[in-house]
Amino acid sequence: MTVINTPCVLTTHAKLTQDITEVCQSSTGSTLSVDFTNVHIVAMRSEDSDFESTTSSVDWFVSDSQVLTWAISWLGGKKGQHERVYGPDFLDYFVRNGDPMLTHYFFGASQECLDKLLIELKKINPELKIAGSRNGYFKDADNPRIVDDINESNADVLWVGLGTPKQQAWINQHKGQLKVGAALAVGFAFDVNAGTKTDAPKFLGPLGLTWLYRLAAEPRRLWHRYTHYNWVFIRDLYRSVNKA
Numbered sequence: 001m002t003v004i005n006t007p008c009v010l011t012t013h014a015k016l017t018q019d020i021t022e023v024c025q026s027s028t029g030s031t032l033s034v035d036f037t038n039v040h041i042v043a044m045r046s047e048d049s050d051f052e053s054t055t056s057s058v059d060w061f062v063s064d065s066q067v068l069t070w071a072i073s074w075l076g077g078k079k080g081q082h083e084r085v086y087g088p089d090f091l092d093y094f095v096r097n098g099d100p101m102l103t104h105y106f107f108g109a110s111q112e113c114l115d116k117l118l119i120e121l122k123k124i125n126p127e128l129k130i131a132g133s134r135n136g137y138f139k140d141a142d143n144p145r146i147v148d149d150i151n152e153s154n155a156d157v158l159w160v161g162l163g164t165p166k167q168q169a170w171i172n173q174h175k176g177q178l179k180v181g182a183a184l185a186v187g188f189a190f191d192v193n194a195g196t197k198t199d200a201p202k203f204l205g206p207l208g209l210t211w212l213y214r215l216a217a218e219p220r221r222l223w224h225r226y227t228h229y230n231w232v233f234i235r236d237l238y239r240s241v242n243k244a
Contacts (some may be wrong), residue, residue, distance in 0.1 A: 001075055001082075003042055003072060003075065006045050008037065011082055011085060012082065013083070017094055031179070033060070036087035036185060037065070038063075038064045039068055039211070041055075041168075043233040054168055055168050056172075064085065065210075066084050066206060067208045067233075086210075090189070104157045105133065105134075105153050105159070107134045108167065109196075110137070111137075114135050120194055121193065131155035134150075143170075150179075151178065151179040157181065158184065161189055171185055198217070
């Protein structure tokens with residue numbers, strides 16, 4: 001289902017878990033890239049040709065946003081075939097329900113956040129197979145060593161929490177060198193599951209107001225993102241529907 005110029009997949013937590021597992025168990029030799037996509041990302045892809053090019057290698061855009069999920073339904077997505085798959089929730093869901101034989105590599109956030117994340121995930125699933133981890137503070141010169149470390153870990157699933165647009169750019173640049181089954185750009189998921197940042201109350205998610213909570217929590221950092229890109233999304237969605 002294409003929203004403006006972003007082809008979103010129709011999926012659920014359970015189906016996405018199954019599909020990623022099947023990809024990791026196959027022997028395709030290529031890496032599946034999954035982007036947990038919100039209004040901000042769709043609007044950036046519409047407005048910024050460089051970012052659109054950077055994300056052109058994404059295999060699956062998954063709706064991480066309730067507003068985007070509503071847009072998909074409005075454009076024809078059938079009820080029951082898709083739901084909001086919020087990155088922080090999906091990480092928790094996959095750790096609980098994914099194939100226990102899959103191995104995981106976590107890349108991103110501060111070392112403190114990463115250490116706490118691994119502890120919390122092990123509490124959720126003591127049998128979770130963690131192949132390796134790396135914090136998100138690095139220079140371009142470090143990239144070959146980071147890719148080698150990921151590949152040498154023999155991880156099946158690479159979780160990337162570098163934030164937008166850094167995580168998309170990194171996956172796009174190194175996708176062809178990676179030997180993991182799937183690379184998932186999950187952004188805020190590391191902070192939420194580590195407990196280093198407070199997520200919006202659960203009741204705000206179905207109301208499409210998670211973004212408002214985050215704006216109130218970090219107004220200086222997120223003001224432009226939400227005020228500008230929310231408007232771009234509404235404007236460009238309206239234009240694309242009328243053009244069709």
